[in-house]
Amino acid sequence: MSNEIKTVAVVGCGIGRSHLIEGYVPNADKYKVVALCDLNPERLNAVADEFGIEGRYTSFDELLKTDVEIIDICTPPMVHYGQIIAALEAGKHVVCEKPLVGSLAQLDEIVAAEKKAKGKLMPIFQYRYGDGIEQVKKIIDSGIAGTPYVATAETLWKRTAEYYAVPWRGKWATELGGVLMTHAIHIHDIITYLMGPISGLFGRVATRVNDIEVEDCISASCELESGALASLTATLGSQEEISRIRLAFSNVTFESDHAPYSPGGKLWRIIPASPEVQAQIDALLKDWVHVPERFQTQMARFHDALMGRGPVPVTSADSRRALEIVTAFYHSSETHTEVRLPIAPDHPKYKSWVPAQFRKEAAQ
Incomplete structure (x- = not known):
């Protein structure tokens, strides 16, 4: 071998x-x-x-x-x-x-x-991998896209009582969170992967779809370190499953394919501000080599x-950014305040975002 x-x-x-x-x-x-x-x-x-x-x-x-x-x-x-x-x-x-x-x-x-x-x-x-997201990443990293303005991220999926019949799902002690943790975390990672870290988040979480302990609906307004703004929305009660990301830059607007479980695979819509910008994009991508999606490329x-x-x-630093978003969501929803990131060890939810009444069970 x-x-x-x-x-x-x-x-x-x-x-x-x-x-x-x-x-x-x-x-x-x-x-x-x-x-x-x-x-x-x-x-x-x-x-x-x-x-x-x-x-x-x-x-x-x-x-x-x-x-x-x-x-x-x-x-x-x-x-x-x-x-x-x-x-x-x-x-x-x-x-x-x-x-x-x-x-x-x-x-x-x-x-x-x-x-x-x-x-x-x-x-x-x-979810980071595939031709669609790789092309967008290359355009942004080249500087062609220009200044980031806004981003929207929607994780609109469906989970029913049958899904939550698996004993560890839907419980703080075992799943450690709901749609934020298990589902939307992918799309939120893509936002920071493409547009950079979040510096502030005001969010709300709710349990409206299923009879579970953890949340299944979320929404937030975010500020990024670049000054761009982002909105994050997710539910497990959508009658059509889609994952949708739209990014507006000064020179280009991007929109993902809406495939729920592989938004990076198919080519995204790339909308340039002018024929000159389109020419720059064409030159950048002219020798494109196919990038397989999902686990194969990772x-x-x-x-x-x-x-x-x-x-x-993908590094532990990437995972920290993702879990900071989770932490910020829970704290913001609980306190009705904006949370600034990065989150330091003195933050109230640094050691755990699990609600106090479930923490002993989660620690066992």
Whole structure:
């Protein structure tokens, strides 16, 4: 086996199966999944049989004793923190689904652990990838787009009682949040990825669609560090599922394809201010090379990072920006005040955004 092929263990066979199908199978020249870990033996064996994977574990601790190089964590949110720390301490590289952890305090502890660790950590934000978003990113980074004015981000999805029948969903102790944490976090990450960090947020959260503990509707008005403004809206009660992003710059307006679960894949509408701007865009994109969407490209770029051929494509700093938005939303909605970012350790929700009555349960 070439030393460029990295061995992987996927922990959690729910979304983990998507990592296999979209991330590792198309990158078979870069990775070999040698083990799966899941608490449910029936699900574990079904996925392992499907992909011909020999290593099968129901104990995370036993998995860490093996010589596998990468631990890909696809478990429910409440166990991410402990598993990341343990995997880094075991000398592994780590891939982890969102949300990375359950508070900014935990996030900063992860950053400290990274600095001492042998391995690299990559949070998952697969919606960043595909031809559509890559072209927009290139135009913005080139300076052609000009000054950012405003952005709108809409995560309009549908989740019913059947979805929340899964025991860990919809509860503060296990999901750690609602539409902000599990769904809209992707689209909010894209806003900061393309337009830069948020400096102020006034938001509201509500539970209006489902009989759950956590929120399923949100809305916010934001100021970005650049001075641009942004509005963020999400619900799990939309009768048509779409993810829609529109960005207005001085020279170009961009609008995403409305595909709910891959807004980066198909080409975005690119509306230039003039024929001259269109000519600049055409010249910039004339030798465009196709960028596969979602996990395929994120995993390929992580491999490049492991081989010293580029940076880690998504970092713990990216995850911190995403979780700052979550923290700010909850605090702003609770206090009816604007929250300024970045959020420091003296903030009331730095250690936890979980409501006080659920914190003891969430900590167990």
